[in-house]
Amino acid sequence: MTNTVSQEPIPKPPESGVHHVLSQRASFWVAASVVMHTLWTSAAPAMTYPLYAAEWHLTPTVTTAIFAVYPLVVVTVLIFFGDISDYIGRRTTMLIGLGASLMGVLLFAIAPSVYWIFLGRFFMGVGVGLSAAPSAAAMVEFSPPGQASRAGSITTAAQALGLALALLVGGALIAYAPLPTRLNFWVLLVVIAAIFSATWFLPRHSSSKASGVWRPKLFKVAPGLYKTFATSAAAVTTGYALGALMMSLGAQIAHDLIGSGNPLVNGAALSVFSVVSASVAIFSKRLSPGSAIMFGGLASTAGMGLLMLASAQRSLPIFLASIAAAGIGYSLSFLGGLNLINSKAPEQHRGGTLSAVLLVAYLMQGVIALFLGAIATARGLQVAVDLASAAIAVLSLTGIALAASRSSGPDPRLRGGTEVRSPGS
Secondary structure (H helix, E strand, O other), X not given: OOOOOOOOOOOOOOXXXXXXXOOHHHHHHXXXXXXXXXHHHHHHXXXXXXXXXXXXXXXXXXXXXXXXXXXXXXXXXXXXXXXXXXXXXHHHHHHHHHHXXXXXXXXXXXXXOHHHHHHHHHHHXXXXXXXXXXXXXXXXXXXXXXXXXXXXXXXXXXXXXXXXXXXXXXXXXXXXXXXXXXXXXXXXXXXXXXXXXXXXXXXXXXXXXXXXXXXXXXXXXXXXXXXXXXXXXXXXXXXXXXXXXXXXXXXXXHHHHHOOOOHHHHHHHHHHHHHHHHHHHHXXXXXXXXXXXXXXXXXXXXXXXXXXXXXXXXXXXXXXXXXXXXXXXXXXXXXXXXXXXXXXXXXXXXXXXXXXXXXXXXXXXXXXXXXXXXXXXXXXXXXXXXHHHHHHHHHHHHHHHHHHHHHOOOOOOEEOOEEOOOOOO
8 A cells, every 4th residue: 555645835935924934844843843832731730730639629520620621622623623724724723723822821820729720721722722733734744745754753753742841841840949830831831932933934825725715614534534534543542542541640640559759750750651652753654554553552552551550569660661651552553543644634634634533532532531530539540540541452452453454455445556536535
């Protein structure tokens, strides 16, 4: 099977009204920084959840609900606005998303009560929902000729970097700096403001926009892409489910079940997830999407087995091994799913197709987070970890099965190793 990724021509700067437009190479890395911000923004509150719980006497249900507000808002944005960047442009959509992220982070920085935290998570969800798919699509379109597949690896690495910075910067500031529930967010506010400024100078126009006028509408998958979509969505959802487990309850697992009370140590332990993810993404870019999905599913299943063992034995070394295996699983699952859908999505609807995949992933992430909180409150954290680990293992195996079924026979839409696209696909 030959994976073909169409390249969007890099638009020329308009004749007037713009003093400076970034080069193609610079635009690629600015788009990568927008990708990075999505995970940093998502994970920034992870190390502060135990502090909020102690300060405001919150139950695990409330703390996981704070986490879950974010993916559920992201899902809502993706449902109604998932393809908007195909019409108004990647740059404009990313700027709106970054603006919403700025508002969300500001609310966290000044929050006097848990209600402000929920509102901050709402704006974070809007920001990431608007910028996640356009930034990933922009990285494909700003890639050098013949190197579009590299965008998937860099996207995964950028997400992992954002996650690592959230955990390490957050852990260090909480443990050793003043204002442990606030300074972390002031630092992130400055970072997002810098990314916003750089994004302003991206090329404004695209020659491959979708035709017509954009209107809010439910997403749809192009005919002939259903099996590809299902495989990609299962793989990306596996990665996001791992992230939901680590980010919503990871710090609590380290503190309550493993017995580590230092926020920086816990943040460093959880950052193993992102460091491993980034490393694997960089060195596995030659893997085919199907192989990446299958290896990622196996690593995810192994990681969940190790996590159950670590929490039962209160073992930090096994906990670190489970995080590393989960990081491998996240990286390969996300990378495989992203490259698979990027290789088949029609160019003029790439933003909408990516948004549809992310919609499924974020929806499952929110559901899993709420499920974890309810079970942890009613039955205890150990039971929640065991059930979540089993559920993610099943999801991983589903992705493996779908990827294997794709590679077991020829795609009926391929003739002679070249993709044949029907009208509208």
